[in-house]
Amino acid sequence: MEKSNSSLTVKSDSKNLASIRNFIREAAESAGLDNDGALEICLAVDEACANIINHGYKNDSGDIVVSAVHDESKLTISLSDNAHPYNPLEQAVSADLDAPLNKRILGGMGVLLVKQSTDMVKYQSPAGGGNTLIMTKYCHNDEGASDISIIKRAFECSEFFSNMPTEMINSLCAASSIEHFEKGSAIFKKGDPGDSTYIVTDGEASVHEGDLIVATLVKYDTFGELAAFEDKPRTASITAKTDLSVVRLGRKDIIEIMSQFPDSGIEVARSLCKRLRDRTKEVIDGSLNSARMEQELEIGRKIQIGFITDPLPEVPGWELGAYFEAAKEVAGDFYDVFNIDGHSRVGLIVADVCDKGVGAALFMTLFRSLLRSTAKMHEYSVADSTVNKQILERPDELLKRCVQFTNNYISSTHGHTSMFATIFFGLLEPETGHLCYINAGHEAPFIISQGKIKTRLENTGPVVGLFEGAKYRVGEVSLEKNETLFAYTDGVTDAVNAKNELFTEERLVSLLIKESADDLTKKIIDEIKDHMGDAPQFDDITILSVSRK
């Protein structure tokens, strides 16, 4: 096979990019590339050189050696430098082409162009240091090419097979065939017997586990190669993402051809090692990412705990108890206790934002802030305080204002998310024991009096956050001496043990009746924990108890 060589050495300086392009244009012309092909290889080399200049050598000076080799079918360009070892093809950031343009981070665009504009690109780390990037461009594209030349090109460009001996590749080609799959059809499914190896020659395929897409395969990616060496079921499913053409090579053929070329063993081992190394890196990167995420969640947890009132404010003549435990790092439940206008009134809130985890936690901070800020508007506001204070004489109006404002705000601003909270919000006058409240779709709190359930504070309106303009009725009740208000979230009654048995409302009621008001919260929590044992907690658990002494 006739080969032709030329090379160019330039200093690492972006001023030299134009002369590198001229060199590539001439090489492309003598290799017989058409105009589009010449432009593409030119762009790929230019991007790769700009990468070496800006990221490889940075401010150091050094040489870039560009060499061009061509035979009758393809042009191969090698770029060698003495910069610190860096594989541009493995860089973590790749341009996100689906994001809106003004939101994009444009790093990685150059490498993407290199990959898109060549038929094959390979990185090598020479023993003597530095980097070598090898790019190949074929003189003619696949259109109209014979099956045998498409198959040959696929093997030459496949990362897995490209380093194998030429004679072996020729034998592999002869044993292979081209197959076409329509968009959406399965090439194989997880668990199928593995009998073939494939190389993509046109279109894209998804590697997936059920609905979860793990990777996308593009031109010259090899898949199913593990099956070539061991007779085991497929470890993932592959489906054509677009209309797809592949080269298929049967397991028996590959084993037989390998046995004819014993020297190929080392190259096969090398390719398999590379696969293993790539996977290991992915696993390590994944673990690092999840460690980072855990750290972020821990920060979120700390911030959220800061939203939970602790210690509770002192209310003379009353004993207050509260408990909060998130099922995950962050929670949708919360309670809040705060004085309004000195000690004249106390706001009492227990709420459960639907869902769990980060989304619920973000909404929890929103609900909590809106309720508290509307309740204490007159204290925070700079406007005439006498006008603002008038609302305090009508605690029922204040409650309505808080809940309706919060409801309207969330439903109109975040309605599309369908996030809502069930909320019990009471305003207690400690002096008299008078409590007015809104129960917005929340578990009805208990009033316990002398070992009996005196009453439950049932719904006075819908959940908060879904129905703009919803109206809420205000309930009223009086707490006498030795009576207790006990409010909670369904994480209490729904707590399950290892046998999946619920704690149940009956059990809660029997405890409420039996136990004295002293340390009631702690006694209930001890019982719930005893019930749960080692079983995982599925829902946030929140309790608030208020007893008049």
Next chain:
Amino acid sequence: MSDLVISVSQSDGKVPVTVMHVSGDIDANSHQELDAKAAEIIAGGAKHILLDLAQNTYMSSAGFRSMHKIYTALQADDSSGSGLRLLKPSAEVKRLMEAMGFDEYIPTHDDINEAVNAF
């Protein structure tokens, strides 16, 4: 190789449009001139820029980064429609615009009157 030369003219359609005529190569070296010229024009109050690429001989990813910068800078002032349009980009640039999904945001035109009136 051909050096980058940028000249500027004004053209009025429904709105005033600044036309930047770019000739020569835009690469990792020369894109800075394009960036600087565009920044100067935007600082001078231009809201609509037509990038005339009829004489542009080569564009690397650096050129796309420059377009992104111009697009974003114009977008900050005027969110209704793109403030940047291209005139007569080469087939190669058109292909890359599509491959990188830029074409959805930065429209291209082959006729200057049509381009100017599209703003």
